[in-house]
Amino acid sequence: MPISFDSIRSISQEQALERAHAAKAKLGDKLTILGHHYQADEIVKMADITGDSLELSRKAAKVTSEYIVFCGVHFMAESADMLTADWQKVILPDLAAGCSMADMATHEELEAAIEYLEQDVGLSILPVTYVNSSAAVKKVVGAHGGVVCTSSNAAKIVTWALGQEDKTILFVPDQHLGRNTSFKLGVPLDKMPVWDPQTHDGGAGESAYKAARVILWKGHCSVHTRMNKADIDHWRATDPDRRILVHPECTFEVTQNADMAGSTSYILDVLANAPAGSKWAVGTEVNLVKRVAAMHKDKDIQPLSRVQCLCSTMFRIDPWHLCWVLENLAEGTVVNQIEVDDQTRRLATEALDRMLELSK
Ligand code: SF4
Structure with missing residues (x-):
């Protein structure tokens, strides 16, 4: 019992x-x-x-x-x-x-999007899914020759995907990580239309998808998108020496206005190596910010946002x-x-293994 x-x-x-x-x-x-x-x-x-x-x-x-x-x-x-x-x-x-972000893309929605973009728009789609997605979504990605990425290796993975010039990348499910990463790699914003899974045709128009280099799934992290430019403006106005360090699941506006942006591991590294006495406002999950502040008491580390951004x-x-x-x-x-299940595992593992291989 x-x-x-x-x-x-x-x-x-x-x-x-x-x-x-x-x-x-x-x-x-x-x-x-x-x-x-x-x-x-x-x-x-x-x-x-x-x-x-x-x-x-x-x-x-x-x-x-x-x-x-x-x-x-x-x-x-x-x-x-x-x-x-x-x-x-x-x-x-x-x-x-x-994870509310993972729930924003189902495997049925992803199948339907790929089918529409390939059959109706005439694209050849290479799906890239953030690891924050279900095994069923990873299975669809694996079945289409795609790959998983994390916030740590997104730049490496998207660079590999951009190298396949006959393909259009469909980045699922976090539009912000997809946009921030691809922009940093030189993809202009007008080559990154959004795909809204609540519509049958994505909502941006056929010509936008035809011209796209990266199509961004309309998903987001409910924690990181709570941080906004007003938070940055507040610190800039009240404490101009404080450096702003954010996670790439934050919006484009926030990452563009921050001093530095990177994955959780990157954030931990930057703070560990920062000089004693340095001041930081960190835009990521609040438990992590508080823990890292307690680990480095010789530095002044504060959450970027004044509201508690906690992953419930x-x-x-x-x-x-x-x-x-x-x-x-x-x-x-x-x-x-x-x-x-075995079939999901086989195809999803192909996409995961491809990631581990590419991020060596
Ligand atoms: S922080 Fe955001 S992306 Fe991460 S588990 Fe929570 S809701 Fe999902």
Whole structure:
């Protein structure tokens, strides 16, 4: 009989953490806990491996334990399942930990978009999907010879895709990462129309798609798009020495007005190597900003936005859910396993492997 979540829900956070630690110790080397940088501190402290999406994909592929508890969101656990062996089990402590951006592209919508752009507009489409997408979307991308990217390797992957001059790139699902990356690589804004999946023809007009180099899916991150130019203007006016560092899921306007933009790993590197006494306003998920500020007390690191930009779905992985899955595993019961079916796994893994190969 599995231990019910209801029996754990009412204990204190300290008790949940204590019991989670005890179950972890009992599982020993049968267990690896992976934790994304946006997780809350108490979860990150329990993780054996931390990282952003790319680091966690790479590291998941090398994990040798039977159980992999993924403290992140659903699409990341799917990627981990695809990159690990059949006998390994990937567990997501709360199945409701999704990603609103990933939900903005379904595999049916992507199939329909590719079909329209190829058959009605006459393009040859090369799909590139941000890792923040479902396994089913990655499967469609793999089936069309496309590739996955993360915010760390997006420039490398898009450079490779732009090298295929007979192809038009369809960048899914984050229009901002697609636009910011492609613009940096020299693609003008007027060669990057948006595809709106809520319409049958994308909404930008056939001539815009014919002239496009990159077509941007109309999706976004609800956390990073909360940061705006007014936040930057505020810091520029009140503290002109403070440097603005943002994530490329922020809008074009924000990244263009920032001093620097890059992936989570890039942000961590810049802040680690910044001189003591330097001042920063950082435009990314607030748990990460607070943690990095606490790690570098010799620098003044503040969130860019005055509103709390928190990834609420990441936050669903809490000590109670972690305790619940670990205690069940310690009793030999697997709950909340994430399993990708064989056909999806085969095609999606082609797109993921292509990414890992290109980003070596
Ligand atoms: S921060 Fe944005 S992209 Fe990342 S998991 Fe949360 S909603 Fe998705």
